Amino acid sequence: DIQMTQSPSTLSASVGDRVSITCRASQSISSWLAWYQQKPGKAPKLLIYKASSLESGVPSRFSGSGSGTEFTLTISSLQPDDFATYYCQQYNSYSETFGQGTKVEI
Amino acid sequence: EVQLVESGGGLVQPGGSLRLSCAASGFTFSSYWMSWVRQAPGKGLEWVANIKQDGIEKYYVDSVKGRFTISRDNAKNSLYLQMNSLRADDTAVYYCARRGGSYHDSWGQGTLVTVSS
Numbered sequence: 001d002i003q004m005t006q007s008p009s010t011l012s013a014s015v016g017d018r019v020s021i022t023c024r025a026s027q028s029i030s031s032w033l034a035w036y037q038q039k040p041g042k043a044p045k046l047l048i049y050k051a052s053s054l055e056s057g058v059p060s061r062f063s064g065s066g067s068g069t070e071f072t073l074t075i076s077s078l079q080p081d082d083f084a085t086y087y088c089q090q091y092n093s094y095s096e097t098f099g100q101g102t103k104v105e106i
Numbered sequence: 107e108v109q110l111v112e113s114g115g116g117l118v119q120p121g122g123s124l125r126l127s128c129a130a131s132g133f134t135f136s137s138y139w140m141s142w143v144r145q146a147p148g149k150g151l152e153w154v155a156n157i158k159q160d161g162i163e164k165y166y167v168d169s170v171k172g173r174f175t176i177s178r179d180n181a182k183n184s185l186y187l188q189m190n191s192l193r194a195d196d197t198a199v200y201y202c203a204r205r206g207g208s209y210h211d212s213w214g215q216g217t218l219v220t221v222s223s
Contacts, residue, residue, distance in 0.1 A: 001168075034209035036151075043201055043213035044143075044151065055211065087151055091208035094165040096141075096153040 002026050002092055006099035013104060017078045021102045023071045023088035032091045035064055035073045038101075039084045047086075048073065078104070108132040108212040110202045115217030122192050122221070128185040128202030128214055136180040139205035142187045144198035145216075152198075155187065156205065170196075192221045 048064035203210035
């Protein structure tokens with residue numbers, strides 16, 4: 001099974017900061033990677049798919065990059081609404097795994 | 107507007123069974139793969155199962171193989187998860203999700219399953 005490792009687990013930041021979260025796959029997954037945002041008590045929300053494609057309606061301050069085994073989610077200027085937990089997810093050969101999550105806090 | 111509404115969660119004893127349902131609306135249900143994803147209290151997301159549009163191809167995470175069965179009824183726009191031989195570590199919020207390719211583009215609000223004596 002493919003393992004996904006996110007870093008850091010927790011990220012302390014301020015409004016206006018540029019922040020980056022890394023996700024590493026245990027083997028190559030090409031560009032089959034998605035990023036989600038989840039707030040407490042809510043369902044996850046899709047932000048990025050196919051490593052770098054922005055989901056419709058998601059602010060352009062969110063961006064994704066990478067391929068193979070290393071991927072990055074970047075928020076160019078952190079807004080109050082962005083304090084949440086972020087997960088990466090890989091899809092390969094009809095199986096999926098999520099990263100353990102990165103909590104972005106003040 | 108895409109809507110996914112889960113139901114059927116609750117408290118069940120270890121070894122017991124439960125059937126979750128997900129009612130879909132706002133899109134052509136029969137055109138999409140569908141999934142169940144769960145989240146244990148205070149923990150991260152875990153994919154549980156996927157089912158193809160025709161209901162024939164199904165895939166499961168190893169920890170639920172042989173105990174859980176995903177199914178769908180395209181005529182009723184509904185997705186199901188039959189859970190048998192439940193264990194304490196199956197306790198989680200279970201989300202129904204639409205697969206838009208290799209990712210989940212719409213999610214329900216979740217239903218809580220608690221396995222405890």
